[in-house]
Amino acid sequence: MAGSIRRHWKRWLIAGVATVAVLCTAGPYIYINYVQDKPPAALSLDDPPGSNSSGSSSGSGEQAGEDVEGAWRVGSGSQAGYRVDEVLFGQNVTAVGRTEKVTGELEIEGNRAVNGSFTVDLASVKSDSDQRDGQFRGRVMNTERYPEATFELTEPVDFGSAPAVGEQVSAKASGELTVHGETNSVSFELDAQRTADGFRVNGSILVTFADYGVDAPNFGGITVEDEGNIEFLLAFDRA
Template sequence: MLVGMRKLLWVVGALAVVLVVVLAAPFVYKAARGGDDTAPTVIDVEAADAAATDLDGTWVVVPGEPPNGTVAGYTVDEMLRGEPVTVVGTTNKVSGEAVIAEGVLETGRFEVDMGGLSTDIGARDEMARSADILDVAGHPVSTLEVADPVDLGAVPDDGTTATVPMQVNLTVKGTTVRTPVEVTVLRSGGQIIASGAIPVTWTDLGVEPPSLGFVTVAPNGTVDFRVALEKR
């Protein structure tokens, strides 16, 4: 009787372990691949200071400090082996400058080194850099330019943010699109920090989302940026 009971308990225990493994497998897989990342479009204001200089002048991109450092990239959804995944690619290889006169953003141009883009999976990055997708060898730089002058008079100087609508020209893979974007702007100490996420349809930029059987990439996504600038 005791032997039979022990055998029954062993079988029940084994089934319980199998059930836990089956139920947990998707979450274990998700953790193993690094989980869903967060796009670099958030500005942290907890440590922000009041502005220490006026707006007018020539401002250049600097690396900045975490959590508001300079970064650019993209966000896109994909189905990877049947699981929905949000992919975020980023790079801190960003340069550029902006000119402000009498509180108006007159010009702004920013360049992104596409070879620096990376996600949590190296094989995905190699595919993204290939000639079939971003063609980094043929188009190593993407650009973002302010298309029209922008009044920055609504941006406070007390370490809080304002949202400023802009028209920009985005160039990826040699193709340029003009598009609106809502830009969050913070003046803190001697810096201006600006961030935004530009909704895009990849084929409008000459980028064909791959579909390889085990992975299918959504036709839409965002081009993301957060730049820290200091007056030159």
């Protein structure tokens, strides 16, 4: 009798362990692939413009395109944030966090942006996970001590020509990126689009976490890659 009970107990134990293993494997897969929303697409000039970047031009496209010299500031409709690849309980996912709390300015002479910078309020960045946001603001980025990320041009950006309304031009930007109290030189490609009453600029900056004194945020079954991207889509108004 005792031997029979022990055999049944072993079978139940093995079955229980197998069930837990299946749930641990299948649970995240089902959640990520069938329940969780897909991450938003990368920011791009294909996104609908904000209120300051829409409407019809009061002049010809050529005239509006030429009238770009002077001082500009980041306006409504701007966004910035991060995009990083994670492994969540063995499943590959992409984490995206964004904020509209972005400020900045730009000075244009001829077809070149000669001075410019923008600042992101990191404490307001949100993703689809409160747990991830808590880790981001606390242990990862320590936004209480380092509440902002900034980028400042160190070389003029030459767009070659002033685009007409709706047209896009591309250029390379170089500057200094400050995150988590550390500053590094960065270069990246960006796209600019003339709108009826301003223009928009879109780009992505590759960031290696260790270069900014940030440990790759690994916690609670989540493993994060050693690098990610800072994405931005900036809408500019006349200053």
